[in-house]
Amino acid sequence: MAQKKSSKAPNVDSPIKLPSKKYVSKEIPCDSLKKPFRRADLIFDGVEHDGPSFEARVFVNNEKADAKTPKDPKNGYAGTFHIFGHGGCFGDVGHCEVRGTPRRYDPRPAHPLTPARKVLIATEALREAGKGKAMKVTVVPIVRSESLEGKYDNVLKFEKISVVTYN
Amino acid sequence: MANGLTVRSSIENLDPTALNNLRDAYSKMQDISDNRGWIYWAGIHGIPQFLCWHHSRVGSDEFPYDLFLPWHRAYLLYFEHTVMDQNNAASLPWWDWTSDESHTNGIPESFAVPKVGGKANSLASGPMPPIGKRPARRTRRGPDDPGNLPSADAVQNLMDLGNYTDFSNQVQDIHDSVHGWVGGDMGVVATSAFDPIFWSHHCMIDRIWYLWQLQNGINNIPADYLSKPLAPFALTVRDVLDINSLGYEYAQSSVSVNA
Numbered sequence: 001m002a003q004k005k006s007s008k009a010p011n012v013d014s015p016i017k018l019p020s021k022k023y024v025s026k027e028i029p030c031d032s033l034k035k036p037f038r039r040a041d042l043i044f045d046g047v048e049h050d051g052p053s054f055e056a057r058v059f060v061n062n063e064k065a066d067a068k069t070p071k072d073p074k075n076g077y078a079g080t081f082h083i084f085g086h087g088g089c090f091g092d093v094g095h096c097e098v099r100g101t102p103r104r105y106d107p108r109p110a111h112p113l114t115p116a117r118k119v120l121i122a123t124e125a126l127r128e129a130g131k132g133k134a135m136k137v138t139v140v141p142i143v144r145s146e147s148l149e150g151k152y153d154n155v156l157k158f159e160k161i162s163v164v165t166y167n
Numbered sequence: 168m169a170n171g172l173t174v175r176s177s178i179e180n181l182d183p184t185a186l187n188n189l190r191d192a193y194s195k196m197q198d199i200s201d202n203r204g205w206i207y208w209a210g211i212h213g214i215p216q217f218l219c220w221h222h223s224r225v226g227s228d229e230f231p232y233d234l235f236l237p238w239h240r241a242y243l244l245y246f247e248h249t250v251m252d253q254n255n256a257a258s259l260p261w262w263d264w265t266s267d268e269s270h271t272n273g274i275p276e277s278f279a280v281p282k283v284g285g286k287a288n289s290l291a292s293g294p295m296p297p298i299g300k301r302p303a304r305r306t307r308r309g310p311d312d313p314g315n316l317p318s319a320d321a322v323q324n325l326m327d328l329g330n331y332t333d334f335s336n337q338v339q340d341i342h343d344s345v346h347g348w349v350g351g352d353m354g355v356v357a358t359s360a361f362d363p364i365f366w367s368h369h370c371m372i373d374r375i376w377y378l379w380q381l382q383n384g385i386n387n388i389p390a391d392y393l394s395k396p397l398a399p400f401a402l403t404v405r406d407v408l409d410i411n412s413l414g415y416e417y418a419q420s421s422v423s424v425n426a
Contacts, residue, residue, distance in 0.1 A: 011306065011307045011308060012279075012310070012351075013309040014309055015310060015350050016350055049222070052354075081340055082343035082344040082347055083343060084346045085355050085356065086357060087355025090214050090299070110225050114225065116223070119337070144311075146355070148357075
């Protein structure tokens with residue numbers, strides 16, 4: 001990735017801000033958002049973090065959102081979560097393959113690249129979304145670091161998105 | 168020292184003597200190639216040992232636990248003592264990235280200036296080992312707009328999260344954002360600890376946990392966590408809950424004058 005050298009000091013490069021492939025969810029029913037709640041979260045399970053670091057801007061009911069979309073309620077902005085990425089695989093073949101379910105007597109912690117859970121507190125955006133029957137969630141990732149493999153086009157990978165409310 | 172405790176101060180409040188002590192210790196560590204040196208200690212977090220904790224994981228007992236906060240507290244403690252081996256008057260300062268100063272200028276000047284007194288500033292970059300075919304070099308940064316650093320309000324909001332797991336998850340996200348904000352080698356797990364600002368960033372995270380503990384209880388953590396070891400350090404989660412028992416304290420402010 002080409003970086004422009006800053007004139008301020010040595011060892012300082014221009015910041016990396018690269019849009020990556022965005023995610024748009026299927027329709028998520030809003031039934032649970034009709035009841036009163038004090039807090040509502042969007043939970044992303046199984047988020048991979050083996051590549052570059054990135055921020056993930058989350059919008060509700062705005063499928064057209066992209067890296068230039070203003071982060072305001074008018075555009076359905078719900079908040080941002082961040083991934084501190086591993087930065088690519090620095091080991092030999094297989095080093096970054098996540099081990100399967102731990103054996104019964106294996107005292108080691110699970111593999112460091114075990115996918116993460118990210119919890120975005122998005123109460124007001126989800127309260128607004130609850131006025132409708134269903135909603136779609138758009139996630140716009142913006143890469144913030146380099147990765148050894150130099151792949152930045154599809155950094156956001158996760159297993160599941162959930163809406164959880166608390167009263 | 169206060170009551171024998173090491174006092175950690177904000178980098179913005181360090182007096183010139185304390186700053187010189189820190190630079191002296193870091194500089195000496197950066198010149199040492201054995202297990203007292205910079206590359207050895209930074210290499211525990213990422214390349215080559217990768218022992219750091221981020222995000223929750225499932226262990227052999229299938230309890231999804233997250234040792235992010237206690238593991239880094241133990242790491243800082245061991246590192247700080249190694250720093251003091253080089254200069255006994257040095258201690259780790261925190262970088263308050265919510266301050267007006269940081270939101271105006273970004274990286275604090277103490278970490279940003281390339282040279283001090285004609286010598287390389289040991290807070291501006293750290294040595295990195297060769298990685299694969301890439302040669303050894305000094306760390307680099309690519310900081311974002313200062314206005315994009317986390318706000319004081321964002322940190323204050325964390326204090327009202329009474330559940331440890333909830334707090335840990337949210338403070339970790341702010342932590343993640345600052346790594347990305349600094350960018351460069353700080354921007355990824357593998358190389359971040361080689362950058363000297365890593366230690367002050369984590370000091371800030373540790374301090375936020377301490378402030379949260381004051382409000383929500385020192386022992387506010389799931390019971391299942393208490394006996395978890397913080398490898399490779401000879402400490403468990405239970406051992407690191409009370410920072411005073413670990414021999415340090417966070418100062419709110421510090422002013423001194425010559426006698």
